[in-house]
Every structure is written in structure tokens, then in C-alpha cells.
Amino acid sequence: MRAKWLWMTWLxxxxxxxxxxxxxxxxxxxxxxxxxxxxxxxxxVQPGPPDSASSTPRRIDLPGAGSSIVxxxxxNGKVNFENQAGTGTIGLQLYLDSTAAGTxxxxxxxxxxxDANVSGNAPTPDTIIGRLSSNVISLLAxxxxxxxxxxxxxxxxxxxxxGNAVLKGLRLTVVMNDKFx
Amino acid sequence: xxTSVIGIGLVALTVGAAAQAVGQGLTFxxxxxxxxxxxxxxxxxxxxxxxxxxxxxxxxxxxxxxRVTIPIxxxxxxxxxxxxxxxxxxxxxxxxxxxxxxxxxxxxxNLPIYLEVKKAPTPTNDVLFRIGKNELRVNxxxxxxxxxxxxxxxxxxxxxxxxxxxxxxxxxxxxxxxHYDLGMQLGDTLLAFLRDSVPAKDSTGYSVLGSGIxxxxxxxxxxxxxxxxxDSSTGLYLGGALHYYLGVAYARSNVTAGFRTDxxxxxxxxxxxxxxxxxTSYSKPGNAFGHGVGGDVxxxxxxxxxxxxxxVNDIGATLTWSDTRQDSVFYRxxxxxxxxxxxxxxxxxxxxxxxANVTYTVGKTTLxxxxxxxxRGATVHVGGEQRLGLIAVRGGVARDQRKRIEFGFGxxxxxxxxxxxxxxxxxxxxxxxxxxxxxxxxxxxx
Numbered sequence: 001m002r003a004k005w006l007w008m009t010w011l012x013x014x015x016x017x018x019x020x021x022x023x024x025x026x027x028x029x030x031x032x033x034x035x036x037x038x039x040x041x042x043x044x045v046q047p048g049p050p051d052s053a054s055s056t057p058r059r060i061d062l063p064g065a066g067s068s069i070v071x072x073x074x075x076n077g078k079v080n081f082e083n084q085a086g087t088g089t090i091g092l093q094l095y096l097d098s099t100a101a102g103t104x105x106x107x108x109x110x111x112x113x114x115d116a117n118v119s120g121n122a123p124t125p126d127t128i129i130g131r132l133s134s135n136v137i138s139l140l141a142x143x144x145x146x147x148x149x150x151x152x153x154x155x156x157x158x159x160x161x162x163g164n165a166v167l168k169g170l171r172l173t174v175v176m177n178d179k180f181x
Numbered sequence: 182x183x184t185s186v187i188g189i190g191l192v193a194l195t196v197g198a199a200a201q202a203v204g205q206g207l208t209f210x211x212x213x214x215x216x217x218x219x220x221x222x223x224x225x226x227x228x229x230x231x232x233x234x235x236x237x238x239x240x241x242x243x244x245x246x247x248r249v250t251i252p253i254x255x256x257x258x259x260x261x262x263x264x265x266x267x268x269x270x271x272x273x274x275x276x277x278x279x280x281x282x283x284x285x286x287x288x289x290x291n292l293p294i295y296l297e298v299k300k301a302p303t304p305t306n307d308v309l310f311r312i313g314k315n316e317l318r319v320n321x322x323x324x325x326x327x328x329x330x331x332x333x334x335x336x337x338x339x340x341x342x343x344x345x346x347x348x349x350x351x352x353x354x355x356x357x358x359x360h361y362d363l364g365m366q367l368g369d370t371l372l373a374f375l376r377d378s379v380p381a382k383d384s385t386g387y388s389v390l391g392s393g394i395x396x397x398x399x400x401x402x403x404x405x406x407x408x409x410x411x412d413s414s415t416g417l418y419l420g421g422a423l424h425y426y427l428g429v430a431y432a433r434s435n436v437t438a439g440f441r442t443d444x445x446x447x448x449x450x451x452x453x454x455x456x457x458x459x460x461t462s463y464s465k466p467g468n469a470f471g472h473g474v475g476g477d478v479x480x481x482x483x484x485x486x487x488x489x490x491x492x493v494n495d496i497g498a499t500l501t502w503s504d505t506r507q508d509s510v511f512y513r514x515x516x517x518x519x520x521x522x523x524x525x526x527x528x529x530x531x532x533x534x535x536x537a538n539v540t541y542t543v544g545k546t547t548l549x550x551x552x553x554x555x556x557r558g559a560t561v562h563v564g565g566e567q568r569l570g571l572i573a574v575r576g577g578v579a580r581d582q583r584k585r586i587e588f589g590f591g592x593x594x595x596x597x598x599x600x601x602x603x604x605x606x607x608x609x610x611x612x613x614x615x616x617x618x619x620x621x622x623x624x625x626x627x
Contacts, residue, residue: 022307023310024309025310026309027312027313031315032314032447060447061447061450062370063312063452144450
């Protein structure tokens with residue numbers, strides 16, 4: 001099925017081959033998750049050792065860029081930790097793989113959002129920003145990628161820490177540097 | 182199947198630029214390149230398109246046309262130096278990660294015959310893609326200016342062989358003729374998507390309209406060319422030809438091809454579905470001949486240092502093909518065709534071609550201009566040559582079929598029967614909006 005991605009190769013060729021310019025893909029990941037329920041990760045953390053909760057892996061369809069070389073992938077977005085009870089910290093991790101099951105592997109970890117302090121019944125907005133791990137960025141040249149979110153938290157209080165990590169935006173900026181010239 | 186959004190665009194760019202290259206024509210004479218494509222003297226174009234020139238004696242040609250011109254293909258040496266292992270060079274192999282489509286296209290558009298002293302720079306901008314579940318937008322930046330807005334293509338008619346007998350200016354002959362034309366035009370939605378960075382819409386078709394024709398045959402011809410006034414130094418020449426065209430075969434196709442976006446562009450695994458449909462008409466060799474009548478006229482006036490000529494070909498040349506088959510063609514997952522009609526009558530029309538030329542010689546200076554239209558827009562050449570002893574200096578300007586201005590300059594040295602010429606010519610044949618410069622070299626034997 002080489003022909004399926006051939007056009008994108010040529011597109012990337014046209015793009016990257018235009019002198020020393022780069023092909024830049026801005027992928028609105030949030031648009032694939034919004035309204036599916038996968039943009040919300042409920043968390044429940046008992047007092048004691050840290051715990052985590054995960055979303056269902058979700059497929060993101062891409063045009064595909066053949067054998068193009070992914071140079072870097074920047075991530076930016078917003079998440080609301082809509083805490084309902086308890087006190088502690090909540091962070092977010094992003095996993096990417098070419099298969100749904102593969103996102104469960106620790107090697108699929110693409111980005112870790114630093115923990116944010118949450119307390120009581122109040123939302124805590126947080127910013128997602130960073131670069132995807134170099135281990136996974138080549139996946140963005142494919143025709144599809146599976147994505148999974150994991151909320152991890154620690155409970156420093158005596159009551160159950162519970163709430164929802166609600167994604168409000170997530171965009172990947174994929175920079176491709178093909179060596180056509 | 183994911184279809185070629187930009188593949189179509191790149192094909193459009195390629196064919197558009199190819200049309201331009203074809204329009205400018207392949208020239209192997211450094212003298213001509215040095216004058217911006219102008220030919221001084223009796224060129225094949227003059228005789229082909231102006232039947233009066235068959236009667237103009239060579240003695241009236243004062244510009245000294247070489248008997249033989251031998252190109253010196255320095256470009257091939259340069260190309261082989263840059264790509265010593267062409268058969269394994271990854272830049273030319275689509276299966277390789279190092280495949281360079283732009284280099285491959287530019288090599289095709291600028292055959293490396295002559296030395297490329299200044300390569301046309303390709304746009305050096307980033308290209309941006311915005312992708313969402315129901316969003317696809319491409320910003321090609323400066324490269325978007327390479328996407329052709331108007332119809333583009335190439336075509337023309339040619340005549341192959343013309344054996345015959347001539348008595349006192351009247352000639353009876355049988356000429357072989359060919360006509361081909363390929364045109365493409367991006368549909369409005371695809372043009373806006375590629376050139377104006379308009380976001381793709383769901384459930385929308387993006388298409389290219391294509392048309393092509395190829396036909397050929399032979400034509401019993403009776404023609405006349407002669408001087409109707411004056412003498413060999415000052416005279417008025419008239420020419421005309423009447424052709425009875427017999428078409429051996431033809432094929433014509435009008436096709437719309439492209440892709441349709443999904444109801445949610447990236448909502449499934451098939452964001453775009455290719456489609457194609459069209460009508461093909463053809464008459465194969467062995468079917469009844471196509472029939473038609475047409476003519477050529479031409480006039481040339483030689484008066485001392487001035488020479489003027491106008492010629493028009495294939496006037497009224499419409500052929501009727503009585504045994505044509507028509508098929509409708511479709512593509513959706515796989516291609517198939519369906520007969521529409523058979524043994525029906527269709528018509529084709531050869532394009533009217535014309536040439537107008539003027540040359541003026543004073544002392545060792547020769548100036549000239551010509552306008553040539555072979556059916557797909559006029560090309561204009563204006564140039565001149567100044568001889569200074571053994572040396573000649575040349576310059577010229579041309580306007581190609583896409584109305585782009587090109588410049589030529591050069592020179593040469595002639596030692597007796599041998600001449601060495603160098604010519605520089607700007608071109609915009611590459612996938613670029615900027616000009617490159619070619620240096621041509623050739624030997625001439627006078």
C-alpha cells in the first residue's frame with residue numbers, strides 16, 4: 001500500500017525540497033478526543049502510595065509522511081484538574097505507539113506533565129508544554145498513531161483524592177527535516 | 182485509498198513547467214540561444230510555416246546560415262560529474278529515502294545538454310500543514326506561486342516527410358502530419374486549497390480537468406510558391422497549399438479526476454477517496470479514414486536589407502471521422518470503462534499555426550524578430566547580431582508561451598569555414614519563479 005502514503009511523501013518532498021525549508025505539521029490532537037469521553041480521566045487516589053488512572057487508547061489518523069525524518073515534536077495544550085475532594089498532587093503522562101496495546105508499555109512514554117497541587121472542590125488549570133521523547137517521534141510520520149493519557153497522583157491528606165483530569169487542548173507541532181537536497 | 186492531494190499538485194506543477202519548456206523549444210544552436218531563440222536566416226520554422234519561403238532563393242539569405250551546427254554538450258559532462266552513478270543514485274529512485282522529486286523534475290525540464298551556470302533557486306520557505314479531526318490545510322508559502330492558475334499544457338502540429346514533385350513552382354506531394362495536445366486545469370477547490378491555503382472541506386471533491394488529443398495521418402497536397410514581382414534581390418513571393426487530410430487514427434479524452442474528502446476528513450481510515458470519469462473517443466488504424474480539407478498561405482517580401490514574411494498553416498482543417506467509438510471511463514476503487522457509442526461520426530480540428538518574421542541587415546549588423554504560434558500561444562523573439570571582424574556579438578529577448586520574458590546574449594568567432602559560438606539564455610523551466618541561466622556552446626561549419 002505504498003501508494004497510500006506516496007502522495008504525502010511527495011508532498012513532504014515538495015515541502016522540504018523547497019530549498020532548506022521544513023515541513024511542519026500542526027496536529028490538533030484534541031479535535032480527535034473532544035466529545036469522545038477520552039478527553040477526561042477520572043482519578044481516585046487513596047491516602048498512601050502514589051496511584052494512577054488511564055484513559056482508553058485513542059487512534060489519531062494522519063496523512064502519513066512515508067520515510068520522512070521527524071526532527072522534533074513540540075507539544076502544547078491545556079488541562080484542567082477538576083478536583084472534587086482531597087488534597088495532593090496530580091500529573092499527566094502521554095503515551096504514543098503504533099498500536100493500542102503498545103501504549104500500555106512504559107517505552108511508549110512520550111511526555112510527562114509535571115505534577116500540580118490540587119485541593120478541595122476546585123479546578124486547577126495547568127499547561128501542557130514540552131517536547132516529545134525522541135523514542136516515539138518517528139511515529140508521527142506514520143498514517144496513524146495511538147495515544148493514551150495517564151493521570152498519576154499522590155494523596156497527602158487523609159481522605160480520598162478524587163476528581164477528573166479534563167483535557168482542554170492539545171496540539172503537536174511536528175517538524176520534518178527531509179534531506180532531499 | 183488515500184489519494185494524491187499534492188501529488189496532483191506536483192503533477193500540475195510538473196506538466197505546467199514542462200509545457201513551458203516545450204513552448205520554449207529545444208535549441209541546439211548556441212548562435213540562436215545567444216539571440217534569445219531568434220533564428221536569422223532560413224530556419225526550418227520559416228519554411229514549415231510560410232509556404233512562400235519555398236520559392237525564396239538561398240541567395241537572398243545574407244546572414245550566412247551554417248551548413249552544420251554541432252552542439253558541445255558541456256551540461257552532460259557536468260551532470261555525469263554530479264551524478265557519476267546514475268543507475269544507483271538514490272536521488273532518482275522513487276523507492277529510495279533519498280529520492281529527490283524536485284531534482285528529478287528539474288532534470289527532466291532542463292535536459293542537461295548545456296551548462297547550467299546559474300540554477301534557478303527553488304523557494305526556501307517552510308511549508309505548513311494543519312491537521313485536525315475535520316481539518317486539513319496546507320500553506321505552501323512561496324512555493325504556492327508555482328501552482329498554475331490557468332489552463333496549462335502543451336501541443337502543436339508537426340509535419341513529417343513531404344515527398345513530392347515540383348514543376349515551375351507547382352508541387353504535388355504527400356505530407357505526413359501529426360497533431361497532439363495535452364491540457365490540464367486545476368478545479369477551483371483544488372486550486373484554492375493548494376494556492377490560496379483554503380482549508381479542505383469535508384465531503385468535497387478536489388479535481389483536475391484534463392483533455393488530450395492525438396491524431397495523425399497523411400495529406401495529398403498541391404502547392405504553389407513563386408515570385409510574383411521583382412527579381413532575386415527585391416521581390417515579392419507568394420505561396421499556398423491545399424491539403425486533403427486523411428486521418429489514419431485519433432484518440433481524444435476529456436477526464437475529470439481527483440479525490441473526495443470523507444464526511445469527517447480524518448474521522449476514519451480513508452480521508453480521501455479518488456475518483457475519475459471522462460469520455461474517450463477514438464478511431465483506430467484500420468477504421469475508415471478521417472477526411473478534411475485545409476490550406477496554408479504565405480507571403481514573403483525581400484527588398485534589399487529588409488525581409489518580411491507571414492505564413493499561416495492548416496486554415497479550416499477540420500476532419501470528420503465516420504467510424505469513431507466512444508467510451509465513458511470511470512475510476513472508483515478500480516478503473517473500468519463502458520461503451521457509449523460505436524461507428525459514430527466525430528470531428529477534430531487542427532490548430533491554426535502562424536509565423537511572422539522580419540529581418541534587417543545593415544553593414545555587419547543584422548536585426549530580426551519573429552512571432553510563432555503553433556496553436557498554444559505565441560512566442561516572440563527579438564534579437565540581433567553584430568559582426569566585428571572574426572568575432573560576432575549577439576543579443577536577444579524572447580517572450581515564451583506563458584508570457585515570461587527571457588534574455589539571451591553571446592558571441593562567437595569564425596575562422597574560415599569553422600565557427601565556435603557561445604550563448605547564454607535565461608530560462609524559467611525549473612520549479613521556480615526565478616530564472617536560471619544556461620550556457621550553450623556549439624561548433625558551426627559554414
